[in-house]
Amino acid sequence: MTAATVRTPRLTPTAGAATGAAIDRYPSPGTGARFRHAWSPTRLSAAVAVARPPGRRAPIGGPLNDELEFFASIGARRDFAHGTRLIEGGQKIQEVHLIVRGAVAVVSDRGERQPILGFTMPDELCCPVPLLLNEPALWDAVTVTTSSVITVTAAQFSAAVHDHWVDRWSTRSLSWLAAMGARSADLDCDLTGQTAALLLRHRGELPAALCRQTIADLLDADEQAIGPVLLHFERRGAVRLRGGRIAVTQVGILKSVVAASRRQRGCDLGPPEVIT
Numbered sequence: 001m002t003a004a005t006v007r008t009p010r011l012t013p014t015a016g017a018a019t020g021a022a023i024d025r026y027p028s029p030g031t032g033a034r035f036r037h038a039w040s041p042t043r044l045s046a047a048v049a050v051a052r053p054p055g056r057r058a059p060i061g062g063p064l065n066d067e068l069e070f071f072a073s074i075g076a077r078r079d080f081a082h083g084t085r086l087i088e089g090g091q092k093i094q095e096v097h098l099i100v101r102g103a104v105a106v107v108s109d110r111g112e113r114q115p116i117l118g119f120t121m122p123d124e125l126c127c128p129v130p131l132l133l134n135e136p137a138l139w140d141a142v143t144v145t146t147s148s149v150i151t152v153t154a155a156q157f158s159a160a161v162h163d164h165w166v167d168r169w170s171t172r173s174l175s176w177l178a179a180m181g182a183r184s185a186d187l188d189c190d191l192t193g194q195t196a197a198l199l200l201r202h203r204g205e206l207p208a209a210l211c212r213q214t215i216a217d218l219l220d221a222d223e224q225a226i227g228p229v230l231l232h233f234e235r236r237g238a239v240r241l242r243g244g245r246i247a248v249t250q251v252g253i254l255k256s257v258v259a260a261s262r263r264q265r266g267c268d269l270g271p272p273e274v275i276t
Helices: 040-050 067-076 154-187 192-199 207-217 225-238 252-266
Strands: 076-080 085-087 095-101 104-107 116-122 141-143 146-154 203-209 239-242 244-248
Touching: 040 207, 040 252, 067 146, 067 154, 095 154, 116 207, 146 154, 192 207, 192 225, 192 252, 207 225, 207 244, 225 239, 225 252
Parallel strands: none
Antiparallel strands: 076 146, 085 141, 095 146, 104 116, 104 141, 203 244, 239 244
């Protein structure tokens, strides 16, 4: 079942909404520390552009009009500082969050590295699918800017889906899981392959310095390690570096790098090889 998503960038709870919850303005100790560094609007926009192809929304889509009204009528509006972990991977999900303002990163755990698998943006829900499947959270969800959300308890959200939205949510849930699985596979490889996978998602042109920074942020890698990877791709003809800007020129080369890297995943989880 499909339906057009209704965008409401300034969602406000209706009269009588439960908005008296305590406001969380500071991150919990020891959580999200990686993301408390400054994410300027420009840098965040570049990161989202690299992670999400232009003109395409996340497959699960944003909530529809009646779903937005449901959240606004019974949810609690809460504010969070950047670097706050809203959902902890491996733990049971207690609440579902609708992003009103700001952005939340979906973060995987690869040991010392924590690549960002995607972003939850305004009018999108944060990690609702594991809740519906009665599974623990698959990944951490961490705010990367000061953010406002409308929070609904897990029980309320599950009841609404099963009572009113089961057809649309089953369809969107399956497509979301399929897309996130593919994205996880793309990123679960060496640094060169991960960089190639991210470049493939953004076919436009970016300032080279900003590209290095945002790819380093997304992969939780040292920015100095990204430069040699991009130069390697330029020598192979996969990208063009000109006038301080970078653009993809040979998609096939990047795809072959991702394919080769994914074949080797699990065998080489150590530091990336030095590219000469």
